[in-house]
Amino acid sequence: MxxxxxxxxxxxxxxxxxxxxxxxxxxxxxxxxxxxxxxxxxxxxxxxxxxxxxxxxxxxxxxxxxxxxxxxxxxxxxxxxxxxxxxxxxxxxxxxxxxxxxxxxxxxxxxxxxxxxxxxxxxxGETAAARLPKKYYQQFIDAAKSGGMQAVCQTSDYQERITARPENLEVLMKMDPEEFIRVLENWLSIFVSGPTYxxxxxxxxxxxxxxxxxxxxxxxxxxxxxxxxxxxxxxxxxxxxxxxxxxxxxxxxxxxxxxxxxxxxxxxxxxxxxxxxxx
Missing domain, CATH: 3.40.50.1820 (Alpha/Beta hydrolase fold, catalytic domain)
Incomplete structure (x- = not known):
């Protein structure tokens, strides 16, 4: 490939x-x-x-x-x-x-x-502003807070990435959950900071x-x-x-x-x- x-x-x-x-x-x-x-x-x-x-x-x-x-x-x-x-x-x-x-x-x-x-x-618009922050970021932040990187890897989105590239499992499991959360919270704050329409x-x-x-x-x-x-x-x-x-x-x-x-x-x-x- x-x-x-x-x-x-x-x-x-x-x-x-x-x-x-x-x-x-x-x-x-x-x-x-x-x-x-x-x-x-x-x-x-x-x-x-x-x-x-x-x-x-x-x-x-x-x-x-x-x-x-x-x-x-x-x-x-x-x-x-x-x-x-x-x-x-x-x-x-x-x-x-x-x-x-x-x-x-x-x-x-x-x-x-x-x-x-x-x-x-x-x-x-309003629907995108309501849906996408959770879909792209918040659900994974919540997973990491509740169950660490194992919980993140068990989400359907990350299961897809692991299936498509098995090496991603090791990359993710080696991550510090707190660092994962920090980066995603930063990405989330940037994502929602701009205009919606x-x-x-x-x-x-x-x-x-x-x-x-x-x-x-x-x-x-x-x-x-x-x-x-x-x-x-x-x-x-x-x-x-x-x-x-x-x-x-x-x-x-x-x-x-x-x-x-x-x-x-x-x-x-x-x-x-x-x-x-x-x-």
Missing amino acids: PYALVRGVQIFYQIIGDHGPWFTLSTGGRRSHAEFISLAQKIAKGGFRVLLHDRRNTGASEVSISGQDGEEIIWADDLAELLKQLGIGQAFIGGASSGARLSILVNQRHPGIAKALVLIRLTG PVMGVEESTLQAIQVPVLIIPGNDRTHARGNAVAASQIIPQVELFQLPIEDQDADIISFTEWAPLEESIATKVISFLKAIQS
């Missing part, structure tokens, strides 16, 4: 397609890159090389609970370094949900890398400062409400809003797997958007 040592952490990656411009695609939440393989294959057929990767602490990449920066900043800097290691000077940068926030951060923190951004299922954790000034073309594809649940995407599109300077033929749903979250029938439409639009920039 292809791994790269990125800033001291083993990062798993996969390249789909063998020619054409580079396009990175990052999943949402803490989900594996595998969720986007099917979509990446469709985009690659349009003449692109699609780079997928598991962010640290996700999928088959190494668990590393450390660092003073917010976790999403760490992810953004990791992706920029991975591109550098692979000899990719510029790329189209895209992702869904937390992957969309990562894309915005790469553009903000590493000017010149992104030729354009593709932002799918932008996260924001239209894009959670992203200041409007950051959206206004984006100087590359942007494609926004709204979601249709309360965490990825269409209104967030519409509001963001009114702030970002060079933006195209693409509405899929779907209705908003009264649900906290709709998994991306339920969007499988929409992949062809998404890929077709992404390909046409990126090719228009290339021409």
Whole structure:
């Protein structure tokens, strides 16, 4: 399996397609890159090389609970370094949900890398602000406080990371629970410190400062409400809003797997958007 040592952490990656411009695609939440393989294959057929990767602490990449920066900043800097290691000077940068926030951060923190951004299922609003801090951090803090690292390893999220990369079990069990708690509480405080609307954790000034073309594809649940995407599109300077033929749903979250029938439409639009920039 292809791994790269990125800033001291083993990062798993996969390249789909063998020619054409580079396009990175990052999943949402803490989900594996595998969720986007099917979509990446469709985009690659349009003449692109699609780079997928598991962010640290996700999928088959190494668990590393450390660092003073917010976790999403760490992810953004990791992706920029991975591109550098692979000899990719510029790329189209895209992702869904937390992957969309990562894309915005790469553009903000590493000017010149992104030729354009593709932002799918932008996260924001009250439901996201209520759900995500617990989902991403608080549940693991509580587990560590009640049962140490063994309890953390028994959570479904960390069981997935251990199954995908068995070496993660040893890494986690060697951690001091108090240090684990300290890092996650810091990440949690950073995560909840920013705005919640239209894009959670992203200041409007950051959206206004984006100087590359942007494609926004709204979601249709309360965490990825269409209104967030519409509001963001009114702030970002060079933006195209693409509405899929779907209705908003009264649900906290709709998994991306339920969007499988929409992949062809998404890929077709992404390909046409990126090719228009290339021409």
